[in-house]
Amino acid sequence: MSQDSLDDAYANATYIPGAAEYPPRWTKEARAFRDNLRENDQIIEDFPYGEGAREVFDLMMPETPAMGLAVFVHGGYWLRFDKSVWSHLAAGLLARGWAVAMPSYDLCPSVRIRDITRQITLAVTEAAAHVAGPILLAGHSAGGHLVARMACENVLPTNIANRLKHVMPISPLSDLRPLMQTAMNDDFNMDEAAAMAESPIFKKPLSVPVTVWVGEDERPAFLDQAMWLAEAWECGHVVEQGKHHFDVIDGLTDPDSLLTQMLIGGDIA
Structure with missing residues (x-):
């Protein structure tokens, strides 16, 4: 398959109506959500987990004592965004009584994907030191890859691994080898050995519940990536009807959504 065809296969925005409107809307909703939490003294912003400027997370606390810690890792092909765009996605989990940490991390090409995996390891570890109880991990797209890496042995x-209750890679990238044949690899700088080393499908998972979640209307490449991980790990696999790559995460804003309820592992209404 040519590079051009794989660039198209992994292009999400091209196939989502009104795609350009999503990031500014996310950013606006996230800012308003943080403002509200700040007024109620429910957020610690820019908590450091490393020495770098982007090695920080926001820790959002529920109104009642936390039932445990949830960590959400954002996507953007390891190339764009930071924690500030996604704060509103904590709404469902906070309403259910969970503390939520959202980390930023360095972006390619200034670092390699393996470095970002290391940063998320540090972020989860640091956040877990400040919230007792079980840990939920969720991440979207490249963030789905990163939480899947957290569910790999060693x-x-x-x-920290012993505290994991559920890991949910949402629209994850699980086999990075196809990305070598895209223009993005100019920034990733991956060869096959590096791609395989960071691909969850080639890793042994921890003995922890994992549910791979993906939207029915996503690009075939992402449907494949989700299926490959579910098959390799013999884990849960949900294809949500009527959802594409940008709105598949919307359920996290709603405490009663199937996505939120399944992440927590509670009864489904």
Whole structure:
């Protein structure tokens, strides 16, 4: 397959009506959500987990004592965005009584994907030191890849891995080898060995519940990526009807959505 055809296969915005409107809307909703949390003293912003400027997370606390910690890792092909765009996605989990940490991380090409995996390991570990109880991990797209990496053996410290209750890669990238044949690899700078080393499908997962979630209307490449991970790990696999790559995460804003309820592992209404 030619590079041009794989560039198209992994192009999401081209196939989503009104795609350009999503990032500014996310940013506006996230800012308003943080403003509200700040007024109620429910957020600690820019909590450091490393020494770099982007090695920080926001920690959002529920109104009642936290039932545990949820960590959401954003996507953007490891190339764009930061934690500030996604704060509103904590709404469903906060309403259910979970603390939520959202980290930023360095972006390619200034770092490699393996470096971002290391940063998320540090972020989860640091956040877990400040919130007791079980840990939920969710991430979208490249963030789905990163939380899947957290569910691989020998990534998280044992004491943190033992607290994992559920890991949910949403629209994840699970086999990075096809991305070598896209123009994005000019920034990723991956060869096959690096791609395989960071591909969750080639890793042994921890003994923790994993549910791969993807939208029915996503690009075939992302439907494949989700299926490959579910098959490799023999784990849960949900294809949500009527959702594409940009709105598949919307359920996280709603405490009663199937997405939020399944992430927590509670009863489905």
